[in-house]
Amino acid sequence: MSQVQLKVSALTKTFGGFNAVEDVSFDIAKGKVHSIIGPNGAGKTTMLNMLTGVYEPSRGTVELEGQDITGLAPHALAGRGMARTFQNLQIFFNMSAIENVMVGRHLHECAGWFAAMLRLPGLSAGERESRREAAKLMHFVGLGDYLHAEADAMPYGALKRLEIARALAGKPKILLLDEPAAGLNATETRDIDALITKLAQSGITVVLVEHDMHLVMGVSDHIVVLDYGRKLCEGSAQVVRNDPRVIEAYLGSEESVSC
Amino acid sequence: MSAQLTQFLLTGLTIGAIYALVALGFAIIYNASHVINFAQGEFVMIGGMATESLIQLGLPLVPAIALAVAAAVLVGMALERFAIEPARGASATTLIIITIGASILLRGLAILVWDKKLHTVPSFSGDTPIQIGQATLLPQSLWVMGITLVIVLLLGWFFGRTLIGKAVLATSHNPVAAQLCGINVRFVLFLSFGLSAGLGAVAGILIAPITLTSWDVGVMLGLKGFAAAILGGLGSGVGAVVGGLVLGIAESLGAGYVSSAYKDAIAFIIILAVLFFMPSGLFGKKSPDRV
Amino acid sequence: MKWMSPRTGGLAALAALVLLLPLAMANNYWYEVAIQVGLNAMVCVGLNLLIGYAGQISLGHAGFFGLGAYGTAILATRYGLPPALALVVTNAAVALLALLVGRPILRLKGHYLAMATLGMGIIISIIVVTEDRFTGGPDGMSVPALSLFGQEISGERMWYWLIGGALVATVALALNLIESPMGRALRALNGSEVGARVSGIDATRAKVGVFVLSAVLASVAGGLMAHYSGFITPGKASFFHSIELVAMVVFGGMSSTFGAVIGATALTLLPQLLTVLKDYEMVVFGGVMVVTMIFFPRGFLPSLMLLIARKRK
Numbered sequence: 073m074s075q076v077q078l079k080v081s082a083l084t085k086t087f088g089g090f091n092a093v094e095d096v097s098f099d100i101a102k103g104k105v106h107s108i109i110g111p112n113g114a115g116k117t118t119m120l121n122m123l124t125g126v127y128e129p130s131r132g133t134v135e136l137e138g139q140d141i142t143g144l145a146p147h148a149l150a151g152r153g154m155a156r157t158f159q160n161l162q163i164f165f166n167m168s169a170i171e172n173v174m175v176g177r178h179l180h181e182c183a184g185w186f187a188a189m190l191r192l193p194g195l196s197a198g199e200r201e202s203r204r205e206a207a208k209l210m211h212f213v214g215l216g217d218y219l220h221a222e223a224d225a226m227p228y229g230a231l232k233r234l235e236i237a238r239a240l241a242g243k244p245k246i247l248l249l250d251e252p253a254a255g256l257n258a259t260e261t262r263d264i265d266a267l268i269t270k271l272a273q274s275g276i277t278v279v280l281v282e283h284d285m286h287l288v289m290g291v292s293d294h295i296v297v298l299d300y301g302r303k304l305c306e307g308s309a310q311v312v313r314n315d316p317r318v319i320e321a322y323l324g325s326e327e328s329v330s331c
Numbered sequence: 332m333s334a335q336l337t338q339f340l341l342t343g344l345t346i347g348a349i350y351a352l353v354a355l356g357f358a359i360i361y362n363a364s365h366v367i368n369f370a371q372g373e374f375v376m377i378g379g380m381a382t383e384s385l386i387q388l389g390l391p392l393v394p395a396i397a398l399a400v401a402a403a404v405l406v407g408m409a410l411e412r413f414a415i416e417p418a419r420g421a422s423a424t425t426l427i428i429i430t431i432g433a434s435i436l437l438r439g440l441a442i443l444v445w446d447k448k449l450h451t452v453p454s455f456s457g458d459t460p461i462q463i464g465q466a467t468l469l470p471q472s473l474w475v476m477g478i479t480l481v482i483v484l485l486l487g488w489f490f491g492r493t494l495i496g497k498a499v500l501a502t503s504h505n506p507v508a509a510q511l512c513g514i515n516v517r518f519v520l521f522l523s524f525g526l527s528a529g530l531g532a533v534a535g536i537l538i539a540p541i542t543l544t545s546w547d548v549g550v551m552l553g554l555k556g557f558a559a560a561i562l563g564g565l566g567s568g569v570g571a572v573v574g575g576l577v578l579g580i581a582e583s584l585g586a587g588y589v590s591s592a593y594k595d596a597i598a599f600i601i602i603l604a605v606l607f608f609m610p611s612g613l614f615g616k617k618s619p620d621r622v
Numbered sequence: 623m624k625w626m627s628p629r630t631g632g633l634a635a636l637a638a639l640v641l642l643l644p645l646a647m648a649n650n651y652w653y654e655v656a657i658q659v660g661l662n663a664m665v666c667v668g669l670n671l672l673i674g675y676a677g678q679i680s681l682g683h684a685g686f687f688g689l690g691a692y693g694t695a696i697l698a699t700r701y702g703l704p705p706a707l708a709l710v711v712t713n714a715a716v717a718l719l720a721l722l723v724g725r726p727i728l729r730l731k732g733h734y735l736a737m738a739t740l741g742m743g744i745i746i747s748i749i750v751v752t753e754d755r756f757t758g759g760p761d762g763m764s765v766p767a768l769s770l771f772g773q774e775i776s777g778e779r780m781w782y783w784l785i786g787g788a789l790v791a792t793v794a795l796a797l798n799l800i801e802s803p804m805g806r807a808l809r810a811l812n813g814s815e816v817g818a819r820v821s822g823i824d825a826t827r828a829k830v831g832v833f834v835l836s837a838v839l840a841s842v843a844g845g846l847m848a849h850y851s852g853f854i855t856p857g858k859a860s861f862f863h864s865i866e867l868v869a870m871v872v873f874g875g876m877s878s879t880f881g882a883v884i885g886a887t888a889l890t891l892l893p894q895l896l897t898v899l900k901d902y903e904m905v906v907f908g909g910v911m912v913v914t915m916i917f918f919p920r921g922f923l924p925s926l927m928l929l930i931a932r933k934r935k
Contacts (some may be wrong), residue, residue, distance in 0.1 A: 125819075147823055149820075150821060150822035151822060155820070155821075156820050162816055167810070171806060174806060175806050175823070178807055178821055183804050185804055188804045189795040189796075189799050191798045191802075195803075198803070199801070199803075238817075367733045417917075418916045418919075421915070424736070425915050427679070427733060428868065428869070428911060431868075432910070432911025432912040435907055436905055436911075438904055439902065439903070439905030439906070443902070561737065593748065593752060596744075599740075599744045599745050607738075
């Protein structure tokens with residue numbers, strides 16, 4: 073039985089009277105792959121935004137390894153080991169691909185102003201190491217061909233992986249992926265599937281927000297289903313797949329999962 | 332109420348009415364295009380300067396005013412057509428620099444067309460001060476306040492009751508939806524710039540008899556009108572008017588009771604205070620950030 | 623920008639230019655112009671870090687320039703500080719002011735940020751004109767000569783070397799910063815602020831940092847200008863000067879330190895070349911700004927170079 077790494081309790085987000093997420097609680101176990109699913113508008117991305125500091129929760133708490141991290145700013149959460157990707161890519165198109173990944177390493181780099189301006193000796197060595205690590209990560213996610221590419225010259229599928237590489241660069245404890253398969257074709261989705269499995273095997277905790285049922289059912293250890301901002305049910309893929317409420321709310325009207 | 336306070340209030344209301352007109356110009360253009368038109372003050376300048384030239388050429392007051400306003404409206408539409416339209420979709424920074432450049436260009440042209448001297452425009456109905464209790468009021472001030480009131484009421488009717496006015500409002504809320512409803516968004520932009528230019532010109536003509544006019548009178552008036560618009564809430568017509576009056580009175584009281592040397596700073600301190608503590612101003616809409 | 627020469631190459635070229643330029647200078651007037659260009663370029667390099675790299679904006683940077691000038695002038699004249707010390711104290715004070723003011727101002731974005739910086743700049747210029755007991759008001763005030771290590775810096779040639787050296791140093795600092803983790807953080811902010819934040823970058827701190835840096839560069843240039851001219855007037859802190867600086871950065875191409883230098887050079891020389899057309903100065907200046915931003919929003923020079931590069935193919 074894995075230990076609880078992230079504890080979400082009664083998390084709520086209200087936008088001017090409208091509850092995007094209401095009173096949702098669940099636990100994330102260390103080293104496992106968790107998925108948050110639900111129809112459009114169920115509050116999945118809002119939930120992710122609260123977990124990563126982009127939104128401040130209206131109510132409820134989030135605890136990471138026993139420490140309260142509710143409402144911390146995004147960069148502080150990055151410092152605690154939470155990294156994420158975005159549904160609408162937030163790539164730095166004004167930089168090269170490898171520089172994008174290097175930014176992910178920011179907290180492990182020497183970010184001093186004077187050290188930078190005076191180009192102190194440690195900095196050059198640090199830069200070389202950053203570049204090496206970034207290159208390794210790009211290979212890990214399958215972007216070896218784009219080592220010298222500019223971000224604005226890369227195809228959409230590659231950019232999705234680039235964001236994952238950037239998130240990994242910070243050596244996070246928990247990796248939160250917001251619809252990594254969105255906009256990808258069948259082949260690309262299979263590749264993402266393989267990448268997520270590879271990530272899970274490396275021991276990192278993965279939290280996945282996703283629409284693609286094949287991907288979710290195949291890769292998840294634990295699933296939380298949201299609907300209209302509330303938790304509908306949670307459990308293993310088997311449990312969720314057979315829950316009548318879930319089938320009615322979500323799976324019933326879509327292509328049935330026949331695997 | 333003491334005579335001094337009454338005097339300050341009357342002065343404040345007069346200049347406040349002018350700020351309100353300029354602020355309305357900002358609000359209308361901002362609503363239509365999300366552009367902060369730094370050249371707004373130059374329309375004020377064109378109004379006063381053109382009127383003076385036309386009077387010198389022998390025209391009676393009313394036709395001179397009408398032509399001057401028309402000239403400003405044309406300049407406003409030209410600005411939209413040649414400087415704003417080509418840059419559609421550009422970033423906020425780019426658009427700001429374009430309108431700043433346009434304002435410099437217009438001032439440069441003003442130097443060439445006219446000169447760098449101060450010019451006078453005759454008061455509409457003489458200069459004999461009117462007694463109000465123990466305070467005095469110039470007849471021109473009554474013109475300023477009266478015409479501003481009429482204009483504000485007319486604009487209220489225009490935006491609230493006419494089809495064109497409502498089309499302009501619809502465009503400001505959602506340009507794409509407006510287009511889908513058959514509203515010609517480009518025409519709306521054109522109209523907004525022309526209307527704002529007209530408002531600015533009227534303001535310039537109204538105030539010129541009191542404060543004189545020159546090639547660079549638009550700089551400060553424009554910036555202060557902008558401060559009023561921000562105070563009232565960028566994009567709100569009611570806010571522009573209230574903001575203008577509040578700014579005018581604040582300036583007058585500040586100059587009278589605190590320090591006349593720092594009168595000009597009041598507007599900019601207000602800009603900073605509003606932006607720091609209340610960015611949506613008195614009447615503006617607050618929108619939460621959605622990612 | 624990819625077309626710019628690599629860091630050391632460009633820096634070496636600049637240093638070489640500074641060293642060799644005097645060979646081409648016919649008389650003192652040329653030195654004066656070169657010094658003017660150098661001072662503007664220093665401010666623009668800093669402003670470019672703020673606008674071009676970090677993606678912010680400031681319509682009030684002449685305020686910092688003016689504070690640098692008047693600060694050192696007042697300390698040296700009315701309080702009798704040795705000019706070198708006056709410079710140091712002034713710049714430290716400006717850094718502190720920028721730090722205090724920067725935090726609330728940089729929470730704003732887009733045109734709100736522009737307006738706040740504009741308000742700040744104008745307030746500074748009004749104070750400079752109004753406090754005439756300290757500043758001499760609209761008529762300006764005189765400034766004593768600068769002495770470094772016991773040697774008085776006077777005459778166009780000495781000032782040329784001082785400013786030239788200061789410019790090369792400024793460009794070197796800027797280039798170093800851009801190629802560093804903090805430089806990447808600034809560029810990331812420009813690319814996607816939320817993407818930068820979740821990557822661990824404290825966006826506010828980064829923005830305030832580059833704001834303070836650019837403010838100090840402006841105030842250093844202002845202080846040097848004050849001692850060089852021997853006399854300063856409030857126009858140096860004016861709104862118009864703030865706009866001129868932004869125009870230079872924008873013209874030369876944002877996101878390029880050398881672009882900022884070239885932009886400063888071009889727009890400082892322009893009025894000199896237009897002395898014949900003195901009356902048309904504002905028309906041309908305004909026209910240049912409008913046309914550049916409409917047709918070359920990434921800067922006149924980068925677009926020109928792209929055009930040339932394409933023609934070659």
